[in-house]
Amino acid sequence: MFTSRVARSLAASSRIRLARTAYAKAPILRAYATVPISESDPDYVTIVEVGPRDGLQNEETIVSADLKVELIEKLARAGLTHIEAGSFVSPKWVPQMEDTIEVINKMERLPGRHYPVLVPNMKGLDKLLETLARHPKSAPSPPPTDEIAIFSAASDVFSKANTNCTVAEGLARLEPVARKALDNNLQVRGYVSAVITCPYSGKVDPKKVKDVTKALLDMGCYEVSLGDTVGTGNPTSIYTMLDAVMGGAYAIPPSKLAACL
Ligand SMILES: CC(C)(COP(=O)([O-])OP(=O)([O-])OC[C@H]1O[C@@H](n2cnc3c(N)ncnc32)[C@H](O)[C@@H]1OP(=O)([O-])[O-])[C@@H](O)C(=O)NCCC(=O)NCCSC(=O)C[C@@](C)(O)CC(=O)[O-]
Structure with a gap:
């Protein structure tokens, strides 16, 4: 027996x-x-795939909308649950993302997946909301997206180069964007760039990282991704930065943080 x-x-x-x-x-x-594991498992990690947006945005040769759609669909079919599908930024600044509306409307949306898009200002959000309004609630497919990502930096010079405004000006601009997105049932995720080194002004103060992260969480971001944008971090500098962000007054819990790798 x-x-x-x-x-x-x-x-x-x-x-x-x-x-x-x-x-x-x-x-x-x-x-x-792989063994299926549930979201409540302490080893569970959510991967936010940013290739179709972050990976392509600096490509000089314009990738067609159809090819972007194919990439996103393949990533979703490979099992990724969060795929950043594009951005509603100014095409004068990032021409590669000009066709995001076409991409998110054309791509197959699988149930249970999220296809966030990056939004820098109210103009970008309004364009997204117009697109979403054209998707009837009775449609059999999920809407083009249910999430936006807003972004800031821990360095004024970086912020100026990326969004033509200081960190404080950018945060003031983003606050009503986050509120309006939440009012329209969109989830909001945040990014902080240059959390270790700014490519223009050098070493970044971890306190600045913490202040910007807190500001984004206070606006309603469900998590904030910390990006070592130029990749100069090492175990010591990352530890020091995280120690400052997660400790002391108004400590930010790790459940509210993500890493941009
Ligand atoms: C923030 C702005 C718009 C300010 O840009 P600006 O030039 O100061 O804005 P403006 O208000 O003066 O507008 C200039 C023109 O852009 C238009 N415009 C203005 N906004 C929009 C919009 N949303 N959609 C479409 N068009 C827009 C606007 O209408 C106007 O057109 P014109 O009147 O001259 O014909 C610009 O600097 C921008 O788009 N920056 C985005 C840059 C970007 O996408 N960077 C990459 C993403 S961030 C990143 O990759 C880091 C991250 C997230 O991955 C984390 C990490 O790893 O570090």
Whole structure:
């Protein structure tokens, strides 16, 4: 007689054998070694894939909307649940993202997935809301997006170069954007760039990172992603920055933070 544990293990191994046989007969099928884990598991990590936006925004050659749609659909079908699909920024600043409206309308939206878009100001949000208003609530497919991302930096010079305003001016501009997005049932996520080093002004004060992160959370961001935008961080500088952000007065809990890698 088998103990139930052995029986389970035999059942599992026969499933593996069956799977292997099926795999041998159908070579285009892939076998995955991952074990499904639930969001409540402490090891659960949400990956926000930003390739279609961050990865493409600096490409000089304009990638067609159809190719962007194909990339997003493949990422979703690979199992990613959060895929940043584009941005509603000024096309004068980032021509590559000019077709975001076309992309988010054309792409297949799988249920249970999120396709956030980056929004720098009220003009961008209003354009997005116009697009969403054209998607009837009765439509069988999910709306083009249910989430925006707003962004700031821990350095004034970086902020000026990226959004033509200081950090304080940018935060003041973003506050009503976040409020209006939330009022329209959009989730809001935040980014802070240059959390270790500013490419123009050098070392960044971790206190500045904390202040900007707190400001974005206070606006209603459900989490804030901290970006070592120029990639100069090392374990010591990242530890020092996180220690400042997560400790002391108005400590920010890790559940509200993400890392931009
Ligand atoms: C913030 C602005 C708009 C200010 O740009 P500005 O030039 O100061 O704005 P403006 O209000 O003077 O407008 C200039 C023109 O842009 C138009 N305009 C203005 N806004 C919009 C809009 N939303 N959509 C479409 N058009 C817009 C506006 O209508 C006007 O057109 P004109 O009258 O001259 O014909 C500009 O600086 C901008 O778009 N910056 C975005 C730059 C960007 O996308 N950077 C990359 C994303 S951030 C990032 O990658 C970092 C991150 C998030 O990944 C985290 C990390 O890793 O660090």
